[in-house]
Amino acid sequence: MFGTRVSAFLKLSKRDLKYDFPASIVVFLVALPLCLGIAMASGAPLFSGLLTGIIGGIVVASFSGSQLSVSGPAAGLTVIVLGAIQQLGAYETFLLAVVIAGLIQLVLGIIKAGMIGNYFPSAVIIGMLAAIGIIIILKQLPHAVGYDSGFFGEESFSQLNQDNTFSALQKALGAINYGATVICLISLAILIVWPTFKRLRLVPAPLVVVILAVVLGQVFEGTSFALDTKHLVVIPVVQSFGEFLGLFIFPDFTQIFNQEVWVVAFTIAIIASLETLLSVEAVDKIDPFKRNSPTNRELFAQGIGNATSGLLGGIPMTAVIVRSSANVNAGGRTRQSAILHGIWLLLAVITIPQIINLIPLSCLAAILLHTGYKLAKPSAFKQMWHKGLDQFVPFLVTIVAVVFTDLLTGVGVGLLVAMFYILRNNLSNAFEYDIEENEDGAKITFILAEEVTFLNKAAIQKALYALPKRINEIVIDGSQSRFIDKDVIEVIKDFEQHAVSKGKTIELAGIVNRKNVPNIKRFTQAILKNGSPTRPIVKKPSETI
Template identity: 85%
Template sequence: MFGTRASAFLKLSKRDLKYDLPASIVVFLVALPLCLGIAMASGAPLFAGLLTGIIGGIVVASFSGSQLSVSGPAAGLTVIVLGAIQDLGAYETFLMAVVLAGVVQVVLGIIKAGMIGNYFPSSVIIGMLAAIGIIIILKQLPHAVGYDAAYFGEESFLQQNQENTFSALQNALGAINYGATIICLISLAILILWPKFKKLKLIPAPLVVVILAVGLSRAFEGTSLALNADHLVVIPVVQSFGEFLGLFTFPDFTQILNQDVWIAAFTIAIIASLETLLSLEAVDKIDPFKRVSPTNRELFAQGIGNTTSGLLGGIPMTSVIVRSSANVNAGGRTRQSAILHGIWLLLAVVTIPQIINLIPLACLAAILLHTGYKLANPASFKGMWHKGLDQFIPFIVTILAVVFTDLLTGVGVGLLVAMFYILKNNLTNAFEYDIDENEDGAKITFTLAEEVTFLNKAAIQKALYGLPKRINEIVIDGSHSRFIDKDVIEVIKDFEQNAVTKGKSIELVGIVNKKNVPNIKRFTQSILKNDALKKKTIKQTTSETIEK
């Protein structure tokens, strides 16, 4: 059911190609060093990272229903992958875990586990986007000045090289390469100014940036501005088709019953699925057409992708917000942009690895800095502030938590804070009341909300027993409520007895009938069943009377 359009990548849309083709080049340029950096940090072969990016583009995007999401190796999985490879003892055994993780994700898609993605509050998702933007800026600044101690694409606050985000910035100030800095500044200027010229917009600004950066890098050779060797992209260079085939590694199927392999598989599947759902929700937020991606289909697509990656020697993948946001900012319209970026990665490895290895990281850092600013635009902070503290505080907390920990931990903290405000609002919105003053005292009418749960019990109890003494007539109206929790009904009934003993007039409207009717559908079915039973009884009685 999910794969009916699996071959759609062979049929490109001419209408959207003029947008998707330039965007795919931008995503390719961003994804290339990220694939390599994440593979290196994960303790996997460099080719494994590129292979995962290729599969994430061509395979996952073909099965996915998301138009703008781009998949590939994710920085959030590096620690898990590195630990799994070391614990399982062999890379081939680890690949078996990746294959099984993909199968688990396919099952999650089939059983519709993607619905979890619908329960992330908007304030947390927007906060996550802003946090990713800030992280991109903070993490790319060292690469922008030629300090490449951390791998390209690292996102966690505590880095694998024993530094953290801020200490890396401090150390970068003492190790500035002026050649890299010049390349980055010129690249940023082009990225900002190039789109303002209508005639030049046909050529993607990032492509111009890369070509110019390669030229400057070559021109700086032999001078004080020369770049360090480790400041250039490095992908495997293959001399023949046979050598290319030799880059692939295959899983050890004899380990399929290994308990540790299954533990690693479930761990990868759950974390990769959560990251994917978060990324998908975030991409939908920045989609200019406000399309809604089918989450269950995405889990299915990710499962197919991870199974394929494991079978060929790749590492686990997710939908990645950095690549996806670069796709949106570059003007991508449909999933063919992601598919094309996968094709460019494949062609780069096979045909022009020597040319790709001339690209300085400084110009790629500039592309990401530009993307990061758009994600963490000051306007988003201003917009959230105007929505009120119940939206702004979870937004800010999510940003801080993501920046100072990692994506999943930060979002988890943001969710807890958002849930606090959701519960708080739920408690205060259980009812509304209206007071009519009269000569003998006052009449109050409580109108209960559409849904009254046990969470509202305390607020309702406090409001009822805290009524002023002058109120001598009370009406509690539950006729508009679809559901009233039994605990709340018990509180109301107890209060009714209490009010009667004090000589007050009290009327319950639509409360008693709700006691055993938590669901309107069930209530309707009960009425229909009773009506059918009555008709059957009447018919039976009539027949018996006629016979007599």
């Protein structure tokens, strides 16, 4: 009875388990070094990164409405976390800020702040995905050849060790470990070839890669191809359950009135929420079933996750594109994959840490290189080019900005460029017109656009007052418009007086005494009155000024 209720709440599916189980293993293998690397770079205990990944998988995925997104420690928060721990002076005080940040996210979910995610232009989101793919490739190439100076999972252009993306690549060329390189190349070959054999697909290619890499690592010992400990995964080894419990750290609630704690909490909550909304929107774009994730519920789930993480000693989390895209590419179907990956992380820490510590980072880099290529395929650039410059330019600018700065800064730049094209298109599509010649002159009919905002005011005003003298009859039709801004109505009424004074005939249709009804309200009223719509509204294309 209880199991049935839990299954109903989580909406678990036995049918999809055959897809989610192997995908969860892939996500686990990708998440493991990322959790450790981000914790190390954040100045937090290694276990805190693993704990955050476990909670992100088991807790957040259980409450989330997104079927494919995976949550865990985020590289975008690394600098903030590092600075906050140093600023607050104690890790326990920082944990209190994480708990408060989670509670703030809960409130954001309740007040429906997730709607912000609906306003990210598609060109920017697709550009962000391609940029993440390029960053994954550039950042993992050093790890692929055994140059592991930066932390595994770094995303920003500037690195914490004073290097940047390209200087790290240059240094990697002079510090190649041939054993790591061979393992990476073999791993890439398996990842590409293995899925082409139908009978072999039952076993996930990344799992084969990891097993073979561990074997090769042991074979290379004592040779010139030998790997150092810095080339391997390193997780805490616990000898007993009591020692495992000792890894948990709890927040210092005596600092609840510390103003700096609240500043850090709000900073984490806002940035983590933005990264989550961006990631969820991006994952929906690559979801083969094109499902739409409820963003308010996602913020609520993230709030529960961050509050739980802070209470137990973890670092902040977000929905993360790298792990999520690995989940999609591995064939994941539902939240079961994310939940299972959290369970695998927990079991790995408790049961087989010694075996996990034999995994070479270069084989995990190969898995991410394969994922990065799928995100930044040349076909994505070709598709965006064919959509026109108003889509391709924001797409390209977002890529360049994200690669050379960081995720949020790059997306912000992409949004500004996208807004320019949106405003320009909005200004140029204020109305349609039709001219009919007659004996005394000509008649012009203006048909206003479906949405007429204050941004259209200048274009409409310029067009009306620039009409040729031969136009002696004017019709301005706003009956098809769902919204007309009051400023635009005022311009039209002023022009009406001007036209009458010039002896012209003017007719205003659907404008005088107009009451604008919001689209959502109008749509809801239509459903309540007529039932569900049976066919979509199709707008006929016509000439525009």
